[in-house]
Amino acid sequence: MKVLDVIRDANSNLWRNKIRSFLTILAIFIGSFTIIMNSAINAGVNDFMDKQIANMGGDGYLEMMPTEAYESAMSLIGSTGPQEYTEDKDNTNASSYIKDEQVEQAKQIDGIKVFNVLPNSSADYVTSSRTDKRYRINLNLVVEGINFDMSNGVSPNTDENGAFEIAINEDLARALGYEDVSEIVNETVQIAVPSNLKCYTAIKRSECQTIVDVKVTGTQAPGILSMGGSRASLSLWKHINKLNYEGMPAETNRSYQATADVEPDKIEDVKKALEEIGLKAMSVDDEVGMFRTFFDAILIVFNIFGGIALVAASIGIINTLFMSVQERTREIGLDKALGMSNGKVFLSFSAEAIMLGFWGSVIGVAISIIIGTAVSGVAHETFLKDFPTFQLAIFEPLTMLAIVAMIMFIAFLAGTLPARKASKKNPIDALRYE
Amino acid sequence: MTNTLLSTHNLKKVYGKRDTVFEALKGIDIEIGAGESVAIIGKSGSGKSTLMHLLALLDKPTEGEIRLNGKNTSKLKKRKLNRLRNKEFGFVFQSFFMNANDSVLNNVILPLKIAGIGRRERKRRAMEALKIVELDDKFKNKAKDLSGGQKQRVCIARAIVNNPKVIFADEPTGNLDSATGDKIEKLLFDLNREKNITLIVVTHDEELAAKCKRQIRIADGTVVSDVKTKKGAKK
Numbered sequence: 290m291k292v293l294d295v296i297r298d299a300n301s302n303l304w305r306n307k308i309r310s311f312l313t314i315l316a317i318f319i320g321s322f323t324i325i326m327n328s329a330i331n332a333g334v335n336d337f338m339d340k341q342i343a344n345m346g347g348d349g350y351l352e353m354m355p356t357e358a359y360e361s362a363m364s365l366i367g368s369t370g371p372q373e374y375t376e377d378k379d380n381t382n383a384s385s386y387i388k389d390e391q392v393e394q395a396k397q398i399d400g401i402k403v404f405n406v407l408p409n410s411s412a413d414y415v416t417s418s419r420t421d422k423r424y425r426i427n428l429n430l431v432v433e434g435i436n437f438d439m440s441n442g443v444s445p446n447t448d449e450n451g452a453f454e455i456a457i458n459e460d461l462a463r464a465l466g467y468e469d470v471s472e473i474v475n476e477t478v479q480i481a482v483p484s485n486l487k488c489y490t491a492i493k494r495s496e497c498q499t500i501v502d503v504k505v506t507g508t509q510a511p512g513i514l515s516m517g518g519s520r521a522s523l524s525l526w527k528h529i530n531k532l533n534y535e536g537m538p539a540e541t542n543r544s545y546q547a548t549a550d551v552e553p554d555k556i557e558d559v560k561k562a563l564e565e566i567g568l569k570a571m572s573v574d575d576e577v578g579m580f581r582t583f584f585d586a587i588l589i590v591f592n593i594f595g596g597i598a599l600v601a602a603s604i605g606i607i608n609t610l611f612m613s614v615q616e617r618t619r620e621i622g623l624d625k626a627l628g629m630s631n632g633k634v635f636l637s638f639s640a641e642a643i644m645l646g647f648w649g650s651v652i653g654v655a656i657s658i659i660i661g662t663a664v665s666g667v668a669h670e671t672f673l674k675d676f677p678t679f680q681l682a683i684f685e686p687l688t689m690l691a692i693v694a695m696i697m698f699i700a701f702l703a704g705t706l707p708a709r710k711a712s713k714k715n716p717i718d719a720l721r722y723e
Numbered sequence: 724m725t726n727t728l729l730s731t732h733n734l735k736k737v738y739g740k741r742d743t744v745f746e747a748l749k750g751i752d753i754e755i756g757a758g759e760s761v762a763i764i765g766k767s768g769s770g771k772s773t774l775m776h777l778l779a780l781l782d783k784p785t786e787g788e789i790r791l792n793g794k795n796t797s798k799l800k801k802r803k804l805n806r807l808r809n810k811e812f813g814f815v816f817q818s819f820f821m822n823a824n825d826s827v828l829n830n831v832i833l834p835l836k837i838a839g840i841g842r843r844e845r846k847r848r849a850m851e852a853l854k855i856v857e858l859d860d861k862f863k864n865k866a867k868d869l870s871g872g873q874k875q876r877v878c879i880a881r882a883i884v885n886n887p888k889v890i891f892a893d894e895p896t897g898n899l900d901s902a903t904g905d906k907i908e909k910l911l912f913d914l915n916r917e918k919n920i921t922l923i924v925v926t927h928d929e930e931l932a933a934k935c936k937r938q939i940r941i942a943d944g945t946v947v948s949d950v951k952t953k954k955g956a957k958k
Contacts, residue, residue: 290837305824623820626781627834628809630802717776720820 290633299640302613303648310645313609316602317649318656321696323595325650325657327588328692329682333665334584337679338577349402349551350432351559351570358385358545359569386543391566395547398562400555407546410521410529413481413498415457417473419466426461426480427518430526432548440677442474442507445522454522455480456507461519470508477502482532499532501525510678599696602649603703606642610707614638614714621711622719635712642704643697650696654689657682728792728888728921729778730754735786736773736944747773749944750787757888760915760922762932765941772893774941775925779812779891780804809838813882813920815911817894819874821881823867827858830866831880838885852880856910872903879910889921890914896931908934 303310387406395404407430414423431445445454457478459470467473480501487497503525509518521529534542547568551559556572563570614621621634661682668681734751737744747770755761755778765771776782777789780796789796791807799807813834821830828849835845853859856876861869866877875895882890892911896904908931915922924935932938933952940948 291839294836294839619820620822624833624837625805626779626808626814627837628805628807629837630805633837716781720816 290629292636295633295637295640296644299637299644302637302641303644306613306616309609309612313602313605313645314649314652316605317599317646317696317700318653320595320598320602321650321653321692322657323598324592324696325653325684325689325692326661326682327591327595328688329657329661329684331584331588332683332685332688333680335581336683337676338581340678349553349556351549351551351556351563351572352576353547353549353563353568353570354545355385355387355391356564356567356569361385386545387547387568391568392547394566395549395563395568398559400552400559400562401549402552403550405548406544407548408527408530408542408544410526410533411483412529413483413494415461415465415478415480415519417465417467417476417478420464422464423481424461424464428455428521428526428529429518431456431520431522439507440510441471442505445506445520445525447523449523449527451522451524453501453503453525453528454506455503455525456509456520457505458519459508459510462505462508473505474507476505478505479503480529482529484535485533486536501528501532511676599699603699606645606700606703607706609645610638610642610704611710613641614707614711617711618714618719621714622716622721625714625716626720631712634714635708638708638711639701639704642700642708645704646697646700647693649700650693653696654684654693658684726757727754727790728757728759730790731778731787732790733787734774734777734784734789736770736777736782737785747944748777748784751941751944751946753939753946753949755921755923757921758915758919759937760912760935761924761937761939762935763923763925763939763941764927764929764932766927769941770944771925771927771941775891775893775923778923779814779889780808809834810885811888813885813887813890815875815878815882815890815892815895817897819878819898821866821874821877823865825866826862827853827864827866827869827877828862830877831862831884833881834885849880849884852884853877855883855914856880870903871899872906875899875903875907876910879907879914883914883918883920887920889923892922892924894926894928895924896928897926904931 392404392406395401410428410430412426412428415426416423431447439456440459442456445456446452455478457465457473462470462473465473465478467476480503481495481498482501483494484497484499488494491497503521506522509520530542549559549563549570560570560572624634625631661684665681669677673679673681731751731753734748735746736748737746739745751774763771763774773782777784780789780791783797791811796804796807822833828846831849831852832845835848840848850859850862853862856879858873858876858880861873866874869877875898879890882892890911895911896907899907911922911924912934914920922935924931926932935952937949937951939946940950
């Protein structure tokens with residue numbers, strides 16, 4: 290008997306008892322749907338994370354702050370326990386700045402290519418010619434060699450003497466009167482920068498502010514890492530810092546943050562070395578990793594549910610096929626009398642089990658894609674509105690194929706028991722069976 | 724008898740073990756020539772069905788041997804036995820044994836499908852066989868929609884579709900009324916005469932047995948008589 294005939298017969302045998310087959314397929318479908326959805330969401334989340342990392346650029350990028358500052362920040366959000374007060378330690382957050390000797394030591398660490406101390410810069414608001422309203426702005430510094438998630442235009446320049454440029458957050462662009470955010474590219478916006486010293490004595494805040502014209506080079510899609518911030522060019526950043534600390538003693542102009550460009554394969558060693566000199570460094574992976582761990586934990590739980598559903602479905606397959614073997618005892622006897630080998634009888638029942646697995650999982654894939662796409666659409670209108678690059682569920686053809694194959698294999702395993710029983714039937718007994 | 728097709732030597736079959744031992748066949752020696760029509764007659768429990776199962780290579784004897792075309796079949800591998808049954812034998816059973824929900828054509832095709840013959844060729848041959856039993860116009864019907872006589876004709880078509888050397892018929896008319904039964908008998912004997920297919924009929928129906936050229940009577944697992952008649956199914 291040809292294998293193709295075996296498969297064809299197995300498929301048509303399924304429809305002899307439609308309700309029974311349908312219910313078994315339904316059980317397999319529930320298990321496969323859960324697993325497929327999980328894998329699609331997992332792919333979606335990972336894709337999003339990867340995009341975020343790619344946005345942040347190089348594998349060798351480290352952001353760091355003084356360990357004390359990090360720990361007190363963590364203790365404030367409850368991640369670490371209360372900390373004991375000691376006289377010899379700087380106990381205020383404000384004094385947890387990056388010290389000159391730390392910079393010197395850091396520059397000696399093997400593997401660090403570039404070490405930058407970020408000056409502090411803060412602006413009050415941004416406004417544009419299209420609106421009378423003024424909006425608070427959260428600025429980050431652009432980093433050389435790193436691509437941000439630019440939805441329009443390009444990143445600002447990293448030239449120390451370059452033009453004042455920013456990549457503006459999409460939501461901010463909309464608020465500034467650019468409903469179509471792509472229109473803001475190459476426009477000029479006004480940023481108000483305070484001079485801290487003057488502001489102590491100023492009666493009105495506007496008296497101590499300098500308005501800086503800044504060219505928008507692009508728009509930035511919201512993401513986990515940008516968190517609604519906008520990126521300033523290096524020259525703009527430094528200019529703002531200069532304005533902020535105008536007339537103040539140099540020691541007040543201290544930095545709390547630094548970045549480093551590190552040889553990617555030495556990143557763990559560098560992190561350890563930085564820790565020793567009192568700097569807590571985080572790679573992009575560390576930052577994204579926290580989200581990943583969270584999602585992974587959820588997905589493991591759901592995959593366990595899917596697995597349990599598949600085990601139950603497998604028992605359904607065994608049951609269905611045992612009934613089928615019982616019903617078709619005489620047919621099996623006839624097939625064997627007419628020369629069908631035990632192996633082919635086994636194969637034909639296994640094929641039936643595999644077909645059950647095939648239909649259950651293929652329907653699972655189809656329904657998952659339909660539901661996943663629909664939910665993804667709704668999500669982007671609602672709770673994922675701020676994350677346009679986040680595809681909630683990604684259905685990778687190879688993964689889908691692998692899941693279908695896996696479920697077919699599980700179904701085959703479940704089918705071996707009844708198939709074995711069928712293949713062991715004696716043709717004479719089977720023909721006598723009433 | 725110049726051309727012996729099937730022969731048995733001291734054929735024994737024992738069922739059960741120890742206390743429940745039952746000797747179904749107690750040493751059978753028969754020879755069946757190619758093209759013969761043989762009736763194996765006996766009451767139920769006489770061992771006639773067991774003999775047929777052994778002759779048809781559906782079961783293995785406890786002792787003794789069966790020779791097909793002079794070759795001892797007990798030494799053959801299972802695969803080879805399956806092939807032999809598929810290629811050389813046709814089966815007609817009292818209670819038909821058809822796949823009721825399948826079409827007439829698919830029922831007839833079954834042995835060819837098992838043999839691994841291509842779709843077009845097996846359809847052609849099945850239609851030929853159906854033409855012989857005059858049911859080629861019903862090839863699309865479901866088997867369960869046929870009358871008893873038609874069902875048995877489909878089974879005969881299935882038995883001859885692979886051009887067998889032997890047809891084993893186990894009470895072929897047992898479930899049919901006499902008029903329909905006669906038609907089936909005529910069909911079987913025509914095949915025996917015209918296609919020179921050896922016909923081995925297992926029955927307790929003396930009338931049917933009398934139509935065969937040879938009657939082997941079985942009782943209590945032994946041959947009690949082996950008679951060749953001249954008239955057979957001439958008419």
